[in-house]
Amino acid sequence: MRKIITISREFGSGGRELGKRLSDALSIPCYDHQIIETVAKNSSLSPEYVEKLSENDITSFYSATIGHSFISPNYAVVQSVQVAVAEHELIKKLASESDCIIVGRAADVVLAEYAPFNIFVCANEKSKIERCCARSTNSADLSDKVIIKKCKEIDKRRKAYYEMYSQNKWGDAVNYDLCINTSGKQIKMLIKPLVEYIKAWRSE
């Protein structure tokens, strides 16, 4: 049976780390930032700009420019959709080539035909602040309030992106096979039983 795993995650919840550690444990590749780099390489856009367009709330571009044009959304919106389409095509290609883990980008919806094991990773605010500070020296200089504001902004964009390409609600437990709360936990401790859980889930 194919082993396709998707990981949706709140910012600061450790979803990326969980993906990497699962990848090591299962010996299958995990694609996260590489998706942005490959899409950028195949286009004339920089990775930074692709990242900016990725998992963005295109409705925010639209409302920002609607004063200038009542007929069509602006070019950033078009590019944002083009980037999403390119990302989704790449995700499908990667999944068709080998078992893998995909982080973000509505991969659970894009890869539905593979019946992937879909994980949502979340955490409480205290834990998000600790993870952001441990990950980045920039975050360590910010107040807790500013870090949480940033987390919420990014999650708002992720939610809007997801709900552009899906009928489902981002983060709603019934849309995932397992929702993992990493608050106050070392992710490495959870990997072994998680691998066993996924095996048991697939064994039926």
Added chain:
Amino acid sequence: MRKIITISREFGSGGRELGKRLSDALSIPCYDHQIIETVAKNSSLSPEYVEKLSENDITSFYSATIGHSFISPNYAVVQSVQVAVAEHELIKKLASESDCIIVGRAADVVLAEYAPFNIFVCANEKSKIERCCARSTNSADLSDKVIIKKCKEIDKRRKAYYEMYSQNKWGDAVNYDLCINTSGKQIKMLIKPLVEYIKAWRSE
């Protein structure tokens, strides 16, 4: 370390079965319907009436009777709160006596001081219909639409009950340590890795 586990569950998701099977695997008692029976025994109320009052949306009693009285809610509302208080006292007593699993009744909030492992169990509609029909011959005679309507009504009451006694949102992934989607799965297959997950979670 104490082993207290709470299970919140959507109706038809198999939360009760999961509790029983975890109880067997961990050799600790699981309290579900026994809570109602004990509260009934300690009061002058029948188990059926206590069940009706339990996990009910008392705001529905209130709005139904507000036409008769603008000052106080009716007796059913008072009884509903009294039953909830008695249930919560009993839950605290049970947890103080031994490790245990408590199903429903906002036990994650009531037992917060024990830092329990909190599980939310959910499932998709197809799976809920199958579980309801397998569990009850009455349900087998009902249309899928009627079964889902019943599930939604019960979940609406559970949500209202929970949110009476908690600041949290019922079913919101970040309020639980693990949300388990049982759609199309045999719960017995998931117990062994779940036990391992809980052990790993506690080991820190």
